[in-house]
Each structure stands twice: as C-alpha cells, then as structure tokens.
Amino acid sequence: MVTSATALGLAVVTLVVFTAAGIRLSRGRVGSVEDLIAARDSAGSGRTAATLVASVMGVWILLSAPEAGALFGVAAVAGYAVGEALPMLVYSRIGPRIRDVIPEGHALTEYVLVRYGGGMYALVLVVSVLYMFVFLAAELTGIAQAFHHVAAVPRWQTATLVGGFVLLYTGYGGLRASIATDTIQTLIVLPLLAAVALAVVLASGGPTVVHRGIVDANPTLLDPTYVPGVRFGIALVFAVLGAELVNQTWWQRIYAADGSATVERGFxxxxxxNGVVMVVATLLGVVAVGAAAVETGGSGYNAGIAFFVLLESTAGEAVVLGVLLLALALVMSTADSLFAALASLVTADLPRLLKNPDDRTLRLGARALTAVVAIAAILVSLRARSVLRLFFLADLLGAAVAAPIVYGLFSRRLSGTAALASALGGLLVGAATFPFPFGLHRTFDAALGGVLPAPDATYLLPFAGAFLTSTVLTVCLARVGDDEFDLDRLSREIRRLDDPTPAPDGGSPLADHEAGDSAASDVPDDVDGAAADGRALTDER
Structure with a gap:
C-alpha cells in the first residue's frame, strides 16, 4: 500500500522541518547552561500548555492505548484517560509549591538529595532515569515498528533517522528547542488525531456499523463493569500517576513557565x-475489534498493533500517510523532551562532581550527555521487540517512591530514613504480586518458601499495593517521628548553575549529604554558617 521510499521520504521531510524549526527558534537564546537545561521563566500560558500536552503524547498512544482498548474495552478507556489526566492535575497543585520552596531549582533529584539524603537520592535517581530511558527506548521502538509494519522500512533506518534528527535540535537548543517544537507539534497532532479517528470510523461504516461489529465480536468490551477491564483501568491510574511524579520532564517545565499562575493554568x-486524547486513542482499539481481524489471544495475537490492523482493513493510502505523519510528530514531541530531561539530571550534578566547572564546560557536558542518551536509546530500540514489561517495572518503582517525594514538599516531619523505608516497603508489597517476566516470580517464590501470592495479570495489586503502602507508611512514619526539617534549606542549598558562589570541592553527589537522616535534620539558626555552607549544593539537581 505505502512503499518504503514514500514512507522514508515523508519521514525525512518531516524530520528536517521540525529540526530546522527547533534550531531556528532557539538560536541566540541559549547563552548559558541555565538556558540549555532550564529555560527559566521563558514560556507563557499557551506554550506551557502546548509543551505539556505534546510531551505526554508519544507514538505509544497509537500502540499501547489501542491494545488496552482491544483487550479490556471501555473500562480501559476510562482508566487511561484518568491515568494520564490525574498527574497533570496533581502537578497543577504541587508545581507552584515547587517553585515556592525551591525557586532556583532544576530537577527532582536535587530536591530529594537535600530533603532526604543520599539513600533516597540514589533510589529516586535510578527510578527516574530508568523510567525516562525506557520511555525513550519504547518511543523509538514503536516508531520503528510502525514504519516497518506499514511500509517495510528497516527498523534501524527509522530509529537512526528519528534519534539523529531529534538529537541535532535538542543538543543545540536544549529545553528551549524542545518547548518551541512541542508547540508546533501540538497544533499538528491534535487536529490530525481527530481527523484520523473520524476517517477510520467513517471508513468502517460509521458509528452504528462499528457498534454492531463490537457487539458481535466481544460485547464485554462495551460493559463498563467488566471486572478485568475495571481492574486494569484502576491499575493504570496508580501506575501512571506514580511514574509521572518521578518524570523530570515535568519538573523542567515547572521552571520554564513564566510564573506559578502559568504553571497552574498550563497543567x-x-x-x-490529555484525558480527551487518551479517550480517542484507546477507543480506536475497541473500534478495531469490531471492524478488523484483531486477535486478542493465542498464536495469532495482534492486539499490540490493533490500530494498524484497523488501518489495513479500512483506510486508503492518504489516511495511512496521515497516520505516519502523526506517529512521527508524536515520537518527536516526546523524544526531545526525554533527551533534555535525562541530560539535565546529570548536568545539574556536575558542579559537585567537577571542581568549579565554568559555564562552557557545563554546556558541553549537557550536550555530550544528550548524545550519549540518544545513541544508547537507538541501540536499545534496534534490539527490542517489546519493552512493555520493563515499562511496567519502571512504573512499579515510581508508584513506590511517589508519596514521600510529594509529602516532603509540604511537611517538615519526614526523615530521610522514613522516606526510604516507606518507598522500600511499598516496593516490597508491590513486587509480591508483580508478574515478573522470565519466570522470576516463581524463582522469588521458591526462594521464600512459597509464601508469595499469585501474580496479578491485571497489575492492580502490584501498582495499588506499592502506591497505597508507600503512602500509608509515609504518613504514619511522619506522625510518629520527631524530625523537623528546615524547608528553607531547599532554597538556600539549591541554586542556579550560574551562581558565582564556588561549588564545594570534590566528592560524589552523595558526599555532601550522608544517607539517611543527616539531610533531613534541621540546621538551627545559631549553628556556625560555615558548617552549613560546607554542605551546600551549587545549582545542582
């Protein structure tokens, strides 16, 4: 239907246009490492909202969301919609708080280091990097699979082209380039997604015919009380909320907005x-079951590409080309945000790793890290066929650490040890019923003497267990503890990267903040300032 030459030509033209726009719109606006990784106070309400929408929408909405709809029906539609909308609503409340207590911050991990110490910092760093890197690899894997399925384009060509072009403008313009292209991509993606969905439904015979086809194929998909669907939908809410609260992408944009009111409106x-987009994307999977030969079980399972199976059955070449353009815009809008976010996590730590690096060194470091991330993600995507289980594992980790992260922004009474114990407790409860791949659950169960419950294929028990256990432990340990962390330390110790104050000499990111309670203990006003300054962070994450 669509030749590989046509698909590659479309890809190159689209990539060149967005790359040129990213470079052009960020030219002359990146004068320091602060501009590169923070773009502080540079985005108004419209651009803030646009970049938040674009950064969440990756090519996964054409793969995972329709797959969930094909498997679990309208209950999964509701779960995905709430799951993607709720984190944005939460950030509309905590975003202004983050700007208030950490006015010159950059990243989630720098807050965790000062607030909770080295142990919690190490855990959150691993969780955040793992989640975003898996997200990035999944995006490149998804777009490579889409082009291969539709037009037989070799996967390495698509992944290399997309990763390479996005690296060009993100490495040059950093967060500013990402936000600029996100705005354009949002203006393209939203109407294009609506047009594609409408065209597919009409090509399938219209809403009445589609409804009849779903009823004939699997009427339980239209039942909002379908128990497996409800369980999976609720699991998605816990999983996505936990994961997004450790996503550096959102912390960057909180500081890029030009004020707290803009942050609240944008989110x-x-x-x-995001809720509306997910309703449309997930419903496409339900439509596919009624209008195409979608198999949800057995050796012929193809629900993972349900939307593309639907395209093959109903759409003409023009619609297919529109979908490829949509997929490219989706993957670029997410990939550039993840490149910038991953690079910023380490770049903001460089002042504590190097001895008083200058701004040029920090900018070179940020760009080098962006390149390393891009190359690694491309290589992973070339070997991957599905990263869904790894994605869910990263979600489990996020669900376990989310509660203490948010709680510490508002309460003084949570120590580093308590925060770490809460996160690990949630992780243990969640892992007990997590359906680990490669038979690992059976291995763990045998090692523990057969005490583990059966794994939950709908993921409700692991995700809800991790999130709720961590939350309950956080609140209880804070109430019984006697720590009184000085929240003003966050603004004193987390400073801009271009702050003239020298960075502390030597040491690793953990050196200035011992693991456990040392970072959570209060610094009395009458303590000699030199002692506090010796532990200060110089504009790190």
Whole structure:
C-alpha cells in the first residue's frame, strides 16, 4: 500500500522541518547552561500548555492505548484517560509549591538529595532515569515498528533517522528547542488525531456499523463493569500517576513557565487535553475489534498493533500517510523532551562532581550527555521487540517512591530514613504480586518458601499495593517521628548553575549529604554558617 521510499521520504521531510524549526527558534537564546537545561521563566500560558500536552503524547498512544482498548474495552478507556489526566492535575497543585520552596531549582533529584539524603537520592535517581530511558527506548521502538509494519522500512533506518534528527535540535537548543517544537507539534497532532479517528470510523461504516461489529465480536468490551477491564483501568491510574511524579520532564517545565499562575493554568489545560486524547486513542482499539481481524489471544495475537490492523482493513493510502505523519510528530514531541530531561539530571550534578566547572564546560557536558542518551536509546530500540514489561517495572518503582517525594514538599516531619523505608516497603508489597517476566516470580517464590501470592495479570495489586503502602507508611512514619526539617534549606542549598558562589570541592553527589537522616535534620539558626555552607549544593539537581 505505502512503499518504503514514500514512507522514508515523508519521514525525512518531516524530520528536517521540525529540526530546522527547533534550531531556528532557539538560536541566540541559549547563552548559558541555565538556558540549555532550564529555560527559566521563558514560556507563557499557551506554550506551557502546548509543551505539556505534546510531551505526554508519544507514538505509544497509537500502540499501547489501542491494545488496552482491544483487550479490556471501555473500562480501559476510562482508566487511561484518568491515568494520564490525574498527574497533570496533581502537578497543577504541587508545581507552584515547587517553585515556592525551591525557586532556583532544576530537577527532582536535587530536591530529594537535600530533603532526604543520599539513600533516597540514589533510589529516586535510578527510578527516574530508568523510567525516562525506557520511555525513550519504547518511543523509538514503536516508531520503528510502525514504519516497518506499514511500509517495510528497516527498523534501524527509522530509529537512526528519528534519534539523529531529534538529537541535532535538542543538543543545540536544549529545553528551549524542545518547548518551541512541542508547540508546533501540538497544533499538528491534535487536529490530525481527530481527523484520523473520524476517517477510520467513517471508513468502517460509521458509528452504528462499528457498534454492531463490537457487539458481535466481544460485547464485554462495551460493559463498563467488566471486572478485568475495571481492574486494569484502576491499575493504570496508580501506575501512571506514580511514574509521572518521578518524570523530570515535568519538573523542567515547572521552571520554564513564566510564573506559578502559568504553571497552574498550563497543567490544568493539559489535564483536560490529555484525558480527551487518551479517550480517542484507546477507543480506536475497541473500534478495531469490531471492524478488523484483531486477535486478542493465542498464536495469532495482534492486539499490540490493533490500530494498524484497523488501518489495513479500512483506510486508503492518504489516511495511512496521515497516520505516519502523526506517529512521527508524536515520537518527536516526546523524544526531545526525554533527551533534555535525562541530560539535565546529570548536568545539574556536575558542579559537585567537577571542581568549579565554568559555564562552557557545563554546556558541553549537557550536550555530550544528550548524545550519549540518544545513541544508547537507538541501540536499545534496534534490539527490542517489546519493552512493555520493563515499562511496567519502571512504573512499579515510581508508584513506590511517589508519596514521600510529594509529602516532603509540604511537611517538615519526614526523615530521610522514613522516606526510604516507606518507598522500600511499598516496593516490597508491590513486587509480591508483580508478574515478573522470565519466570522470576516463581524463582522469588521458591526462594521464600512459597509464601508469595499469585501474580496479578491485571497489575492492580502490584501498582495499588506499592502506591497505597508507600503512602500509608509515609504518613504514619511522619506522625510518629520527631524530625523537623528546615524547608528553607531547599532554597538556600539549591541554586542556579550560574551562581558565582564556588561549588564545594570534590566528592560524589552523595558526599555532601550522608544517607539517611543527616539531610533531613534541621540546621538551627545559631549553628556556625560555615558548617552549613560546607554542605551546600551549587545549582545542582
């Protein structure tokens, strides 16, 4: 239907246009490492909302969301919609708080290091990097699979082209380039997604014919009380909320917005927009079951590409080309945000790793890290066929650490040890019923003497167990503890990267903040300032 030459030509033209736009719109605006990784106070309400919407929408909405709809029906539609909307609503409340207590911050991990110490910092760093890197690899894997399925384009060509072009403008313009292209991509993606969905439904015979086909194929998909669907939908809410709260992408954009009111408005707009997008994307999977030969079990399982099976059955070449353009815009909008976010996590730590690096060194470091991330993600995507289980494992880790992260922004009474114990407790409860791949659950169960419950294929028990256990432990340990962390330390110790104050000499990121309670203990006003300054962070994450 669509030749590989046509698909590659479309890809190159699209990539060149967005790359040129990213470079052009960020030219002359990146004068320091702060501009590169923070773009502080540079985005108004419209651009903030647009970049929040674009950064959440990856090519996964054409793969994972329709797959969930094909498997679990309208209950999964509701779960995905709430799951993607709720984190944006939460950030509309905590975003202004983050700007208030850490006015010159950059990243989630720098807050965790000062607030909770080295142990929690190490855990959150691993969780955040793992989640975003898996997300990035999944995006490149998804777009490579889409082009291969539709037009037989070799996977390495698509992954290399997309990763290479996005690296060009993200490495040059950093977060500013990402936000600029996100705005354009949002203006393209939203109407294009609506047009494609409408065209597919009409090509399938219209809403009445589609409804009849779903009823004939699997009427339980239209039942909002279908128990497996409800369980899976609720699991998605816990999984996505936990994962997004450790996503550096959102912390960057909190500081890129030009004020707290802009942050609140932007995230509220994204709450509605993301929810609507997920309803449309997930419903496409339900439509596919009624209008195409979608198999949800057995050796012929193809629900993972349900939307593309639907395209093959109903759409003409023009619609297919529109979908490829949509897929490219989706993957670029997410990949550039993840490149910038992953690079910023380490770049903001460089002042503590190097001895008083200058701004040029930090900028070179940020760009080098962006390149390393891009190359690694491309290589992983070339070997991957599905990273869904790894994605869910990263979600489990996020669900376990989310509660203490948020709680510490508002309460003084949670020590580093308590925060780490809460996160690990949640992780243990969640892991007990997590359906680990490669038979690992059976291995763990045998090692523990057969005490583990059966794994939950709908993921409700692991995700809800991790999130709720961590939350309960966080609140209880804070109430019984007697720590009184000085929240003003966050603004004193987390500073801009271009702050003239020299960075502390030597040591690893953990050196200045001992693991456990040392970072959570209060610094009395009458303590000699030199002692506090010796532990200060110089504009790190």
């Amino acid at each position: 509220r707009v994204a709450t509605v927009a």
